Amino acid sequence: MRHAAFTPLVLVLVLVVCACQRSTPTAAPSGAAPAVAVPLAPEAAPPPACTAGTPLLSGIPGSPGHLIKSSRNPNGDSELAALMRKMQDDLNARRDAVLAGRMVEPLGAEHTQKLRCAWPTEASMRKDPFDRLAVAYIESVRGFNEATTAEDQRMGFGLVVNACLTCHQSSCPGPIAAIQKLDLPAP
């Protein structure tokens, strides 16, 4: 007696539709998280770091009604968007050397001092989780900047890119593909 052995083809398609739905936990900053962020060293006079509570000033470049002229965006860039471009350029400028195992310049104060108080395009953006993820990003930059070997810098670079991605996954998925290009291949 022969049964037509029918093997139901079960196609389980797990569609991870939207990258921003994945909530990857933030790379844990090392155990000793300082309560107050006081950048020691690089710049002579470190500008005061801002927080989520720092009021945004109307009328400054990148604020509503004063968007920064941009060839890439006909509407103009918010202060935060312009800052993001700068952050992206800074990482891009270091990537090849980091990949080749050479030491590079630490990341500048722009990466840590204004992120929590730059005008976003959508005012509603400036709250949790953005602020929490901004703090995690700032921590990752500090780790990168404190690295004293090329190997540690490479690891730090990866953590910085991860911190970019973690925030984008939760708040702004558009640039994710571009940010992934910054990532380094596994050593």
Ligand code: HEC
């Ligand atoms: C804490 C959250 C957060 C982190 C960390 C973050 N971003 Fe962003 N990013 C945003 C938000 C929100 C916007 C939208 C800004 C706006 O429209 O005002 C943005 C916008 C951008 C843009 C588009 C800018 C434009 O022209 O509109 C790029 C590119 C970008 N980010 C790259 C990066 C890179 C690279 C990093 C890491 C070096 C990074 N981001 C880290 C939240 C973040």
